[in-house]
Amino acid sequence: MGVPAFFRWLSRKYSTIVVHCTEERSKECNGVRIPVDTSKPNPNEVEFDNLYLDMNGIIHPCTHPEDKAAPKNEDEMMVAIFEYMDRLFNIVRPRRVLYMAIDGVAPRAKMNQQRSRRFRASKEGVELVEEKSRIREEILGRGGYLPPVEVKERFDSNCITPGTEFMDNLAKCLRYYVADRLSNDPGWRNITVILSDASVPGEGEHKIMDYIRRQRAQPHHDPNTHHCLCGADADLIMLGLATHEPNFTIIREEFKPNQPRPCAMCGQKGHEIKDCQGVAREKQGEHDEFADTMPASEQEFIFIRLCVLREYLERELTMASLPFPFDFERTVDDWVFMCFFVGNDFLPHLPSLEIREGAIDRLVGIYKDVVHKTGVSVLCVGLVMTLTWFLRRRYLESPTPEAGSSDGQDGRGVKRKAEDSDSEPEPEDNVRLWEDGWKQRYYKTKFDVDATDDDFRKKVVKSYVEGLCWVLRYYYQGCASWKWYFPFHYAPFASDFKDIKGMFTDFELGTKPFKPLEQLMGVFPAASGNFLPQTWRSLMSNPESSIIDFYPDDFAIDLNGKKYAWQGVALLPFVDERRLRAALAEVYPNLSPEENKRNSLGSDMLFVGKSHPCCDFIQELYHGESHEVCKMPAELCHGIQGTLNLDEDPILPDKPVQSPIPMLRDIAQNTAIGVKYKDPQYGETFVFKAVILPGAKMPEKVLKPGDWERGNRGRGNWRPQLGFNSNRQQVHLDQSAFRALGYVGPLSATFTPVFQWHVVLANPSLSF
Structure with missing residues (x-):
């Protein structure tokens, strides 16, 4: 889902959901820094129980920031990650659980998006180097001024992928960080810390959600737990709503669009590299020469209050005079389902359905109409509603509204004006959904087939229906299949959804995730092959490799009606799992013991400090003779349940912890203890109950009539756009x-x- 577009739409339409965070700063006395005492009450006047960190949203900005100088080496990157987490802990101040989740091996459905991102990053990096070299020669050739080239190794952000040495080092550093804070920070005194590193399969946010769902199903779960989730991905809002926990807040950096960035050529602000003239900066004052190199101001954080969003949705989605009792929790699920159609990480959005064009507001309107007419009150009415919307869209966006169109009742589009006020031309659109013949042009341009090929269109629709079922299961129950993926770059039209009953039954049972190095082979371009063992990387570059076609040196990007390349569709070949595994079978014997370790799947870790009620219990496990798995004593750990198992290389009280970062000291007086942890298991017939749990106290209402009016007056509200x-x-x-x-x-x-x-x-x- 387009993060900027969705969040901008959401925050404008429902403005009261956003609250700026109050952040207490450390003080300095006689040259000594006095840290913030996070054991004191939260200055935001709300006490949070659990803080969940979607770590990839922290790792990326700390290792290759866009608004300030990058760290010089990996050690500085780790310190930056520690400082970022300290800021978040200071703001949120959780009292029960800190859950740190790093992306592990992803389901195959997500790997296709990861593959696209990593190939793009590699391609853009090469193009930037070539562009800088060309422009530099031109500027210097005409006598322009440029600062000397700083020679340093380029950080390849593709290393932030399970299975690399970087991720293995990060896991070691985070174990040290947790032990240090549990031993020395009073605000961590009674915190239970869970670390799910990159060796544990699953996307970070979905590991967090699986933890929440499983704890909700346990008899000791507190239905009034106040959750706070850190991350910038738009789907976190949907995932938070899908838990049906009444107290759920998201914390993220404040989004400030169009912030000026220094030119990658001369370092000055006010222009991009393509417009650089190589003009020396005029000095305005004594210290002015440092103006463009001064550190950027720290990003501020905001809270997104999902309890307030629920208020807005209840106001907007409540329907009277229904032939059945209205259930708001079901409409929340339907709203989440509707948002799948405007973009997610696993399926392309349906043609002509764009957030910026008010798609969600339109879908909500049709949804309410369909519910009234059909009397349907179950999840997935959204699909019926969406098809109905496309049938009606012709009335709103047909070239001749009074006559309709003979090409179908279907998803159409209007020729849009430029979204931005600059003078850059709009990209060429060969499909032209607003003109007759759009369906034939779409299928010929995007799929290279005729629109009359019913069998092919049915095949695409079947895959898309499977995808909708997979995404819905993923958001509400967990990963239904590790191997399923949508095998096309584009979505079908809504009018192609015919006779879909019986198209899908269920997913193949017992599928398993890729191993970390296998995923690297599935998502990395050849340019990032240095993160792989030598014989493995040769499969990406050797012309005689049986899978060399998986790793094109260049590939097309279809703008698909968008303005910038990063918004377009990368036309990469899909990886054939059978062929990949056959090729890897020949090089598996070449792995070293260290590489085999990085290629294995790991376990979550649970840490507590010496004052935690569960510390003595865990110590007894290590001192006992039995090494069997045991149940977590919920009464000693804020109601948390699960199973514990001994770690082979544990962090133990009174055992010094060596720092993996030379610039940081060893922990001589360690008081933390760590143990392997596994979430409680569901029964075979368990289905997550998407309801408010008994005993939950609903938050007090926040919205006033004026809030609703301000949020809906000219801020994201849909206005019909007619041809x-x-x-x-x-x-x-x-x-x-x-x-x-x-x-x-x-x-x-x-x-x-x-x-x-x-x-x-x-x-x-x-x-x-």
Whole structure:
């Protein structure tokens, strides 16, 4: 899901959900820094129980920041990660659990997106080096000024992938960090820390959600637990809502679009590299020469209060006069499901369905209309609703609204004006959804088949329906299949969803995740092969390799109606798992013991300090003769349940912990203890209950009438965008399309010279 687009839409439409964080700063006295005492009450006037860190959202900005100088080496990167986590702990101050989750091996459905990102990063890195070299020669050739080239090794962010030495080192550093804070920080005194590093399969945020779901199913779970999840991905909002926990907050950096960045050529701000003129900066004052190299100001953090978002959704989704009892929790699930259609990490969005064009508001309107008409009150009504929306969309965006179109009732588009105010031209659009013949052009351009090929379109639809089921299961129950993926770069049209009953039964049982090095072979370009064993990387570059076609040196990027390359579709070949495994079988014997260790799947770790009620219990496990798995004593650990097992190389009290970072001291007086931890297991027939649990106390209402009005007046609210015809006359529109959005009464539309339709309601008491 497009993070900037979705969050911008959400924060504008439901503005009260966002609250700026209050952050207490450390003080300095006589040259000595006095750290913040995080054991004191939270300055944000709310006490959180559990803090969950989606670590990849921390690792990336700390290792290759966009707004300040990058760390010089890996040690500085680790220290930056520690400092970032300290800031978050200071703001949130959890009292029960700190859960740190790093992305492990992902399901195959996500690996395709990872593959696209990593190939893009490699391609863009090479292109940037070439562009800088070319522009530098041009500027110096005409006598321009440029600072001398700083020679340093380029950090390849692709190393932030399970199975690399970097991730193995990060896990060791985080164990040290946890032991240090548990031993020395009073705010950590009674905290239970769970570390799920990159050796544990699963995406970080989904490991967190699986933990929450499993704890909710246990008899000792506190239904009033206040959760706080750190991460910038838009899907965290959906995942938080899907837990149906009444107290759920997301913390993330404040999003500030269009921030000026220094030119990669001369280091000055105000222009991009392509516009660099090589002009020496004029000195304005005594210390002005350092102005462009001064550190950027620290990013501020915001809270996204999902309890307030639930208030907004309840106000917007509540429906009266239904033939069945209205259940708000079911409509929350439907809203989450609807958001899948505008973009997620596993399926391409349906054609002509864009967040920036008000897609979610439109879907909600049709959803309410369909629920009234069909009397359906179960999850997945969203699919029916979406198809209905596409049937009606022709009334809103057809080139000739009064006549409709003979090419189908279907997902159409209008020729949009540029989203930005700059003068850059819009990308060429060969499909032109707003013109007749769009369906044939779409299938020929995107799939290289004729739109009349019913069998092919049915194949794409079947895969998409499977994908919707997979994503829904992933958000609410966990990974249904580690091997399933959508095998196309583009989605079908909504009108192709015909006779879908019986298309999908269930996923193959017992599938297992890739091993870390196997995933690296599936997502890395050849340029990042240095992170792999020698014989493995040769499969990516040797022309005689049986899988050399998986690793193209260059590939096309289809802008697909977007403006920038990073928004487009990378047309990479899909990896054939059978062929990949056959090729790897020949090089597996070459792995060293260390490489075999990095290629194995690991376990979550649980840590506590000496004052924690569970510390003595864990110590007895290490001192006892039995090494069997034992149950976690929930009464000693805030109701947390699961199983414990001894670690082969444990962190133990009174055993010094050596620092893996030379610039940081060893922990001579360690008081922390660590043990392997596994989430409680579901029964064979368990299904996650998407309900508010008994005993939960709902938060007090926050919204006032004025909040609702401010949030919906000109901030993300949908305005019908209508195509135009040439007669410039008043046109009667089919009213059902607008009734679906909650409006009644006759409508008319008039054409204006600025190429916009103005919809006029006959009833003056109603307005847009």
